Amino acid sequence: MKLFNLSVFIVFFTFFSNAQIQSESDYVQILGIVQDAGYPHIGCEKDCCELVKPGDYFVSCIGLVDKANNKRYLFDATPDMHNQLNLLEKFPNGNLIDGIFLTHAHIGHYTGLMYLGREGLGGNKIKVYALKRMAAFLRKNGPWNQLIKLKNIDIQTISNKNFTKLSKNILVIPIKVPHRDEYSETVGYKIIGKTKKILFIPDIDKWNEWEKILLKR
Template sequence: MHKYYVLFLTLFFLSCSNKKPSETTESKQSLSNISLVILGTVQDAGSPQIGCKKTCCDGLFETSNNDRQVISLGLIDSENQKTYMFEATPNIGTQMKILTKYETESDNELADGIFLTHAHIGHYTGLMYLGKEAMNAKNTPVYVMPRMKKFLTENGPWNQLVERKNIILHEMESEKPISLSESVEVTPILVPHRDEYSETVGYRIKGPNKSALFIPDIDKWEKWDKDIISEIEKVDYAFLDAAFYSGKEINNRDISEIPHPFVIESFKKFKDLSEKEKNKIVFIHFNHTNPLLNSNSEESLLVIEKGFKVGKMRDMFNL
C-alpha cells in the first residue's frame, strides 16, 4: 500500500511540474487584455458632407456607409471590464455600440469615461445624446481641459448636461497623467489649433506593454513646441491628423482658416524615419474630399508603399 502511495505522489508532482506556469503567463501577456480600436476616421463634418456635389460624394447620400464615422478612438480595458471613448462625435450612438460590444463581461451601454480634445463640432457635440432628450445618462465622466470645462458649464445646451448630472466634468492638466487603472494611463498634451472656444489637446495613451499618441487635430507640425518625430519615437502607435491629402482638395477655401498638415507635407516631414518608425504612423481625420477614404485610390496605395498606415474603422491595436 505504501508503494502505491509513493507512486501516486510522484505522478501527482510530475503532472504539476508539466503545467509550465511560466509559458501560460507568457501566452496571456502576448494576448493583451487592453486595446485601442478605431471608431471613426472622418473629419468633423462627416462623409458625405452637407451640400457636397463633388465626385467624392457620388452615391454616398443614397447609400449609407457605416464605416464613414467621424473621428473617434476607443479604449477597451478587459482586465477591469471597462471602456473609454476619445471624442464625443455626432456618430456617438453607433460608435458607443461598437465600443461597448467589445467588453463582453459588462452590460454597460455607455463607456466608463469620455475624453475630449477640443470644442470643434465633430469632437464634442455627441454629448447632446447623453441628455434628457435622448439617453438621459447619469454621471458619465467626461475629461476636459480648463477652457473646455468653462465652455461646457457656461453655455447651453451643454450646461444642462452638467446641471442635471448627465455628465460629470473632470478637469485635466496638460502633461499630467490620469491613471484609469494600474495598467492604463492617459496624458493630455496641448497642441496648436484654432482655439476659438477651448484649448486643443492630443493624448498619450499608455497600456501595460505599449503606448499610443493620438493627435486628430493640429495646425501644422512646425507650429508645435514639441518635435513630432521625438514624440513618435516615444510610442508604439501614432494616430495623426491627415485632414487633407494636399491643397488641391480645398481650392475653394482659404487654408489659413482651416490649417492642418497635408499628407504630402507629412511625407516630407517623416521621410528620413526608419521603416519601424514609419510603421507606427496611422493617418486619421480625413476630410470628405480626402482620397485616403478610398482604400483603392492611388494615394492610399502610396501611403502604404511609403511604409505608413491608413486608419480604418474597427482596426485594433494591443496596448
C-alpha cells in the same frame, strides 16, 4: 496589453477603421477617421462624396477597452457617437461608457455629448475629461450645462501633461497642440499601456507649429 505605438496606429488606422476587435488584453479601436462634418460631406456633389453611402465612415474617434476591468472609454464625443458605441466591445454587466476624453470644442469632437441628456440616454454621472477652458465652455453654455445640472455628466478637469490613471496598466496624458482655439484649448492624448503607447491627435493646424518633434531626425 495591446495598445499601439504611432506607426502601428497609422497602419491600423488605414486598414481597420471600423473593424470590431476582440482581444484578451486591453486595446484601442479606431471608431472613425473623418473630419468634423462627416463623409459624405455636407454640400459635396462630386464623386468623392456621391459614391459614399451614409454610415460608411464616421467622424474621428477612438475607443479604449480596458478588458481587466470591463470598461470602455471614448476619445472625443462625435455626432456619430451613438453608432460608434455599437462598434465597441460590450461587457454584460458593464456601463455603456465609463469616460469620455475631449480634445476641443469643434463640432466633430464634443457634440456627441448631446446623446447623454434627457432626449437621449439620460446618463448618470458619466465622466467627461476636459481641460480648463473646455470644461468652462461646457459649464457656461447650453445645452451642455444642463447635462451637468442634471448630473448626466460629471466633468473631470484635467491639465496639460498631467496623467489620469484609468487602471493599474493604463495612463492617459493630454498634450496641447496648436489649433484654432476659439472656445477651448486643443489637446491630443497619449495613452500609455503596459507594453505599448499611442498618440491620438485628431486635429492640429500645422505639425511645424508644434513645439514637439515626434520623429527623431
